[in-house]
Amino acid sequence: MGRLFPATCNQDRDYARFARYFLENSYEFDERLLFYDAIAHLTLSLNESRLMLFDDVNGELQGYIQYRLEADGDTMFIESAILSSAYRNGLQFYQGFARWTNHVMEEHGEIHRVRFHVRADHAYLIRLYSKFAKEIGETESRGRTELVFETAFDELRCYLRAAEIK
Template sequence: MLRARASHCVRDEDYARFTRFYAARCRQFNSEYYLLDALLHLVSTLSETHILLFDDDEGQLIAFFQYKVEDDTAFIDSAMLSEHYRSSRVFYEGFRDVARHILAEHKNIETVQFYALADNLYLTRLYSKFADKTGVRKGGFGLENIFVVKKEQLLKYLKID
């Protein structure tokens, strides 16, 4: 079973690791998402988001989770897991760990909101298992489904007491 060590992105070295990881894999978000797009995104979001980094047993960065908190809502900006580790079980366990972390650090959170490209049927199906699709917005690379889940519903799905 994969166990990754989570840490906050706080030092310059952390941001450098995160930026390299993000830039090297930016096309995994969308085939039209190029390095310049990735760098512009990072410049515009780094100062207003929290970033969790996940390292494997050898200290290699294998995932990140970027989010921001406004009032009682956590907005998931982006997240990525190295392709080698992707599976439904790893998604579930990783999301459970991240949810625990966010809810422990931000006790006022009542809602989590996130997005998926409307033409990404896999993510739409996956997110619909535990969140409500509340609308559609125009994103940088096409229409994005908006998903919202209440804290109680998320805790129940993730089996967190």
């Protein structure tokens, strides 16, 4: 396991790599997600979403963040994110998340908030996300409760020490 290199998804082959990775790893996102649900997610979300891909030194896709600008124009919503199990550690998470915030800041300087959902039964992610975001509500997705988290974009960047990450 080594460093991951972020890149935006711009070309058809990038989207194809993402789609394959998402379909192969969608159980990490939700173990109850059926194949046709994963296809539907891709079909419905890709037109409005942006992607940041994370490749290893060999150019193999090891993770992504799928996100979109909400209608209010100052909130970024994270649709989904997966990181391959071999790369799941605090350093990769924080550096990857910081690089994403740096990219978003360059792309959308008007962002004030970041919002995302987490399954209500995923205690580890709830503890992790509670370190830098507040739970602001609940929603239902595919028959299960998800918690809605939100944080101020500047506070998130400060927490991640994003200005120090290149």
